[in-house]
Amino acid sequence: MTLFDLFKRRGSAPVARERLQVLLAYERKNRGQPDLVAILREEIMAVIAKHVQVGHDDVQIAMERGDTMSTLEIDVHIPNGGLIAA
Amino acid sequence: MGKVVVVTSGKGGVGKTTSTAALGAALAQTGKRVALVDFDVGLRNLDLIMGAERRVVFDLVNVTQGVAKLSQALIRDKRVDTLFLLPASQTRDKDALTEEGVAEVIGALREKFDYVFCDSPAGIERGAQLAMRHADEAVIVTNPEVSSVRDSDRIIGLLDSRTLKAERGETVNKHVLVTRFDAARAARGEMLSINDVLEILSTPLLGIIPENQGVLRASNVGSPVTLSEPTNAAARAYLDAAKRLEGEDLPVVLPFHRQGLFDRLFGRRAA
Numbered sequence: 001m002t003l004f005d006l007f008k009r010r011g012s013a014p015v016a017r018e019r020l021q022v023l024l025a026y027e028r029k030n031r032g033q034p035d036l037v038a039i040l041r042e043e044i045m046a047v048i049a050k051h052v053q054v055g056h057d058d059v060q061i062a063m064e065r066g067d068t069m070s071t072l073e074i075d076v077h078i079p080n081g082g083l084i085a086a
Numbered sequence: 087m088g089k090v091v092v093v094t095s096g097k098g099g100v101g102k103t104t105s106t107a108a109l110g111a112a113l114a115q116t117g118k119r120v121a122l123v124d125f126d127v128g129l130r131n132l133d134l135i136m137g138a139e140r141r142v143v144f145d146l147v148n149v150t151q152g153v154a155k156l157s158q159a160l161i162r163d164k165r166v167d168t169l170f171l172l173p174a175s176q177t178r179d180k181d182a183l184t185e186e187g188v189a190e191v192i193g194a195l196r197e198k199f200d201y202v203f204c205d206s207p208a209g210i211e212r213g214a215q216l217a218m219r220h221a222d223e224a225v226i227v228t229n230p231e232v233s234s235v236r237d238s239d240r241i242i243g244l245l246d247s248r249t250l251k252a253e254r255g256e257t258v259n260k261h262v263l264v265t266r267f268d269a270a271r272a273a274r275g276e277m278l279s280i281n282d283v284l285e286i287l288s289t290p291l292l293g294i295i296p297e298n299q300g301v302l303r304a305s306n307v308g309s310p311v312t313l314s315e316p317t318n319a320a321a322r323a324y325l326d327a328a329k330r331l332e333g334e335d336l337p338v339v340l341p342f343h344r345q346g347l348f349d350r351l352f353g354r355r356a357a
Binding site: 011012013014016017019020021023024027028031032 | 236277279
């Protein structure tokens with residue numbers, strides 16, 4: 001933070017406004033749509049389960065929404081010896 | 087035929103019940119016949135805010151189940167004789183209210199009253215959807231705070247899809263009522279401004295109720311603030327909002343904010 005920022009500081013309302021605008025734009029677009037993360041999780045789980053013995057808790061799926069791009073992070077913990085011969 | 091007005095918000099604790107009581111009483115005082123219906127099954131509170139908690143004999147569920155007649159269950163206000171209350175039931179069975187039962191009661195109330203206010207429970211589930219089902223108008227109570235605005239947006243979505251009007255291809259007339267507004271904090275940029283809220287929700291404004299100690303005083307004594315302290319700033323804002331609900335074209339003025347020398351010098355920079 002520079003000295004200039006100190007004088008520029010205008011309270012937290014503009015931050016609230018911007019967060020809401022981004023969030024609501026997303027929520028309105030997806031209203032009534034099935035939950036994408038839940039669907040991906042189920043389908044990815046099914047694919048992994050075909051080849052690896054993993055429990056539901058061994059797969060972490062995280063989504064980070066950005067303004068122009070989103071990332072989907074899939075973290076699979078494969079126990080040693082859990083591979084199933086195809 | 088009376089108008090059905092749902093008072094709703096999604097989020098709890100933003101002032102639905104307070105606003106139902108204040109707006110209903112304000113309209114009843116002008117001679118309109120007004121019924122206030124508490125839809126918060128299990129957690130009734132409108133009776134308490136109206137000061138009628140010791141007079142509840144029958145409730146909404148009793149009427150829908152045919153245990154009591156509507157005329158038996160309606161409680162006439164002791165202060166304004168055109169104001170009536172239909173309390174919620176305290177049953178824990180949240181399915182006690184049926185779609186058909188509600189339709190019948192609202193239909194009967196519409197015949198007898200000029201305004202039927204439905205005080206919605208918080209949330210977006212069945213109870214909230216039943217409360218808005220028959221609405222012609224909706225008052226969306228919103229605090230200038232992110233979670234309240236987000237929930238109001240969800241509720242607006244439901245009003246546009248789950249109401250009878252929406253299903254018939256008509257629209258519920260929606261109005262935003264901003265409550266607990268602090269003009270000084272908004273001026274300093276510490277609170278969402280009225281324009282922020284309206285722009286985000288793109289819904290017209292019914293009124294701005296300033297944060298005011300009189301509101302708690304009124305609920306302490308069991309009286310709508312518009313009856314107990316009609317000259318209070320919050321009460322005046324409710325009285326104006328009631329006139330707008332009646333269709334009067336009354337400009338909304340920002341609640342008065344006394345700006346001291348300190349505010350003027352440092353207000354903008356304080357965070």
